[in-house]
Amino acid sequence: MEQSQLQAVWEQILNNMRDQLAGSAFKWLDPVQPLSLTDSELVLGTQTGMARDWITSHYLTILEDAVTAVLGSQRKITMKVVAPEGGEAANTEQKAAEPVKRGRREKENPDQVTLFHDGQTPAADSGEMHIVAAGDSSSLNPKYTFDTFVTGSSNRFAHAAAMAVAESPGKVYNPFFMYGGVGLGKTHLMHAIGNRVLHNHPEMRVLYVSSEQFTNEIIRSIQEGTAEKFRQKYRNIDVLLVDDIQFLSGKTSTQEEFFHTFNTLHDAQKQIILSSDRPPREVERLEDRLRSRFEWGLITDIQAPDLETRIAILKNKAQLDHFSVPNDVMVYIASRIDSNIRELEGALTRVVAYASLIKKPVTTDLVTEALKDVFPNSKTKEVTMEVIQEIVASYFKIRIEDLHAKKRTRTIAYPRQIAMYLCRELTDTSLPQIGNFFGGRDHTTVLHACDKITKEKESDRKLTTILNELIERIQKM
Numbered sequence: 001m002e003q004s005q006l007q008a009v010w011e012q013i014l015n016n017m018r019d020q021l022a023g024s025a026f027k028w029l030d031p032v033q034p035l036s037l038t039d040s041e042l043v044l045g046t047q048t049g050m051a052r053d054w055i056t057s058h059y060l061t062i063l064e065d066a067v068t069a070v071l072g073s074q075r076k077i078t079m080k081v082v083a084p085e086g087g088e089a090a091n092t093e094q095k096a097a098e099p100v101k102r103g104r105r106e107k108e109n110p111d112q113v114t115l116f117h118d119g120q121t122p123a124a125d126s127g128e129m130h131i132v133a134a135g136d137s138s139s140l141n142p143k144y145t146f147d148t149f150v151t152g153s154s155n156r157f158a159h160a161a162a163m164a165v166a167e168s169p170g171k172v173y174n175p176f177f178m179y180g181g182v183g184l185g186k187t188h189l190m191h192a193i194g195n196r197v198l199h200n201h202p203e204m205r206v207l208y209v210s211s212e213q214f215t216n217e218i219i220r221s222i223q224e225g226t227a228e229k230f231r232q233k234y235r236n237i238d239v240l241l242v243d244d245i246q247f248l249s250g251k252t253s254t255q256e257e258f259f260h261t262f263n264t265l266h267d268a269q270k271q272i273i274l275s276s277d278r279p280p281r282e283v284e285r286l287e288d289r290l291r292s293r294f295e296w297g298l299i300t301d302i303q304a305p306d307l308e309t310r311i312a313i314l315k316n317k318a319q320l321d322h323f324s325v326p327n328d329v330m331v332y333i334a335s336r337i338d339s340n341i342r343e344l345e346g347a348l349t350r351v352v353a354y355a356s357l358i359k360k361p362v363t364t365d366l367v368t369e370a371l372k373d374v375f376p377n378s379k380t381k382e383v384t385m386e387v388i389q390e391i392v393a394s395y396f397k398i399r400i401e402d403l404h405a406k407k408r409t410r411t412i413a414y415p416r417q418i419a420m421y422l423c424r425e426l427t428d429t430s431l432p433q434i435g436n437f438f439g440g441r442d443h444t445t446v447l448h449a450c451d452k453i454t455k456e457k458e459s460d461r462k463l464t465t466i467l468n469e470l471i472e473r474i475q476k477m
């Protein structure tokens with residue numbers, strides 16, 4: 001398996017564990033390197049024996065479950081100590097004991113972790129400090145940016161509002177509250193805001209925490225009598241991002257503390273960004289004074305993506321992870337997983353890993369095999385240009401021959417362009433092959449049609465609806 005694929009599989013495994021583990025676990029897990037994967041074993045590398053032993057004794061079961069969930073079957077997990085680049089393993093014992101403590105601030109306050117907006121550790125003397133985050137908070141994921149976020153009608157508004165907030169923190173919508181179902185991109189957008197703010201204002205202090213981490217910190221500060229230190233930290237930041245706020249439900253003392261943090265930051269025109277699986281009014285056992293504050297700024301929802309957006313998300317993922325996956329396979333997966341984007345991406349990773357392990361090309365047949373527990377009764381269907389022409393012709397009430405003919409009237413040319421676009425998007429035929437199939441046209445005509453439809457659908461909602469309807473029908477054939 002190629003290293004980039006292996007890395008993508010490993011990230012999927014990490015993501016799977018993120019749902020179950022506190023952020024502190026990732027101090028240990030994030031530096032782990034995947035070394036090899038076969039159909040029986042996953043070999044992982046740590047930088048020290050201590051990290052290896054800690055992970056084995058604390059996280060092995062969850063790791064094994066995550067591996068099974070992502071790959072569809074069990075693997076033996078072997079952990080090896082490997083020396084980090086440019087260093088000897090023996091020298092790094094100390095470092096790995098505190099794997100993510102880096103940068104200069106740690107010396108001043110051991111409870112703080114210094115994180116860098118590009119996810120890299122700068123040279124020790126560069127002085128480039130961008131963000132100070134809580135000791136057990138997760139770092140901003142450098143991959144979660146606006147550039148890697150695919151928009152469609154389900155999330156366009158949330159995306160635009162998030163961009164506006166990122167460009168003018170504390171000035172436009174405060175607080176900015178996003179809600180939506182599981183795995184629909186709330187965390188991604190929050191990180192994208194944080195990353196953009198740090199890109200524009202490297203001097204700003206941005207803090208991302210889950211509600212669970214926030215609660216744990218409060219409890220610890222109460223137990224350890226360090227409440228003042230906690231307040232200092234939370235009330236001295238420029239952008240506070242709190243994820244999954246619904247978990248504050250019923251936690252009276254956390255809500256009390258959060259209320260004061262909120263007021264201090266808001267009064268100082270610092271940006272507050274919150275996410276939840278439901279709107280503020282539906283979060284149970286939440287104090288009214290907090291609920292009403294959550295409603296002060298802008299509330300926006302993220303819906304489940306439509307089929308076109310799901311396909312676009314998979315294409316984006318395939319490109320980012322250097323997966324070579326035929327279009328019809330992506331359409332096939334996207335048409336079957338219609339709510340959770342995490343699952344959608346997970347399915348793609350699993351298919352690619354499966355194909356690589358059994359050394360077979362990625363086809364819809366292989367998808368059925370790799371994902372048999374995800375879609376138990378599915379049959380393989382191949383999307384062909386014939387099927388696309390048939391569906392498009394019947395939808396626009398024209399004849400299939402019209403799609404081949406030379407006619408250029410809009411009633412014919414427009415459906416023809418849509419049909420060409422769909423052939424390009426849903427099958428793996430080349431531009432000349434499509435041109436040939438549509439009455440011997442030149443490949444530049446096909447290219448023009450594809451570009452035109454791609455551009456128009458950005459602003460034309462009706463066209464997006466038509467395309468979705470057509471893809472649904474094509475899939476049902």
Ligand SMILES: Nc1ncnc2c1ncn2[C@@H]1O[C@H](COP(=O)(O)OP(=O)(O)OP(=O)(O)O)[C@@H](O)[C@H]1O
Pocket residue numbers: 144148149150151155180181182183184185186187188189244277313316341342345
């Ligand atoms: N529009 C999108 N474009 C690209 N990737 C996306 C998009 N929406 C979600 N994803 C990806 O899907 C995965 C799940 O998204 P994310 O973790 O942001 O969901 P969430 O809404 O925060 O879920 P949860 O409710 O479980 O916290 C991530 O890998 C994210 O990058």
